[in-house]
Amino acid sequence: MLYLPTIARKTLNGVLNSILPCSCVLCYTQQAQLLCRHCTDTYFSYKVVRCVQCALPMPQGAETLRCGDCLQNPPAFDHSIVVCDYAAPQDQMVLVLKFGHQLALAGLFAEMLRDAVLKNASDSLPQLLCAVPLGQSRLRERGFNQATEIARPLSRHLGIPFEVQALHRTRETSQQSSLTPDARVKNVKNAFILNETCLYKVKGAHIAIVDDVMTTGMTLHEIATMLKRFGAAKVTNYVFARTPPHFY
Ligand SMILES: [Zn+2]
Numbered sequence: 359m360l361y362l363p364t365i366a367r368k369t370l371n372g373v374l375n376s377i378l379p380c381s382c383v384l385c386y387t388q389q390a391q392l393l394c395r396h397c398t399d400t401y402f403s404y405k406v407v408r409c410v411q412c413a414l415p416m417p418q419g420a421e422t423l424r425c426g427d428c429l430q431n432p433p434a435f436d437h438s439i440v441v442c443d444y445a446a447p448q449d450q451m452v453l454v455l456k457f458g459h460q461l462a463l464a465g466l467f468a469e470m471l472r473d474a475v476l477k478n479a480s481d482s483l484p485q486l487l488c489a490v491p492l493g494q495s496r497l498r499e500r501g502f503n504q505a506t507e508i509a510r511p512l513s514r515h516l517g518i519p520f521e522v523q524a525l526h527r528t529r530e531t532s533q534q535s536s537l538t539p540d541a542r543v544k545n546v547k548n549a550f551i552l553n554e555t556c557l558y559k560v561k562g563a564h565i566a567i568v569d570d571v572m573t574t575g576m577t578l579h580e581i582a583t584m585l586k587r588f589g590a591a592k593v594t595n596y597v598f599a600r601t602p603p604h605f606y
C-alpha cells in the first residue's frame with residue numbers, strides 16, 4: 359500500500375474532494391453533505407434508552423439509570439455518551455474513516471457527538487478532553503489517530519480544551535476485538551499512562567475520553583482507572599458508536 363505522510367494525504371483528499379462530487383457515505387447519493395438527510399433520519403433518529411454508565415441499551419420500561427452489570431460491577435468511568443450502535447450500516451462510517459482515510463468523517467462524528475452531549479441531561483460538561491491513544495506502530499501504519507481527529511473539532515464545538523498528548527500507551531497492545539474477554543483484560547492492563555505535564559489538569563477534574571468505537575469498554579475502563587489513580591474526580595466517555603453486547 360502506498361504510504362503517504364498525514365499532511366500529504368490530507369492535501370490529496372482535499373484535492374480529490376474539490377474535483378469529485380460529494381456523495382452520502384451510506385447510500386452514495388450525490389449531494390453536498392457526507393451523510394444525506396434520508397440516511398440521517400433513517401439511521402440516527404431512533405430513540406434508545408441507554409445505561410448512563412456504559413451506554414448499552416436498556417430494556418423497555420427499565421426503572422434504573424444503570425444496567426445490571428454496572429450496578430453489580432461498576433466500571434471506573436462514570437458516564438458514557440454515544441451517538442449510535444456499532445452495527446450495520448453505521449459501522450461502515452467508522453471503517454471508511456479508519457481504513458478509507460476519509461478524515462472529513464471525523465468532523466461529522468464530532469458534530470453528532472456534540473449534539474448527543476448537549477442533549478444529555480444526566481451529565482455535566484467536563485473540563486478537559488483526552489483521546490484514546492494508538493500505539494506507535496499502528497499510528498505510523500494509519501498515519502492518524504481517529505480518536506484525536508474526532509476530539510479536535512469536538513473540543514472547538516464544546517469550547518472545552520483538548521490535550522492531544524495527555525494519554526500514552528506504555529506498550530503495544532493487540533486489537534481488543536480479536537481477543538476473548540479474559541485476554542482483553544490482560545491486554546490493556548496498565549497499558550496507559552498520563553503525560554506528567556497534565557497531572558495538575560487531571561487532579562480533581564472531570565475528564566472526557568474520546569474514541570470512535572466502544573466494544574466491551576475495557577480500554578476505557580483501564581484509562582479511567584489510571585486517570586482516577588492520578589486524582590480525576592469523574593470520567594465520561596464520548597464515543598461515536600457502541601457495540602451491542604451480542605456482537606462480542
Ligand atoms: Zn444517504
Ligand SMILES: [Zn+2]
Pocket residue numbers: 409410411412413414424425426427428429
Ligand atoms: Zn451499564
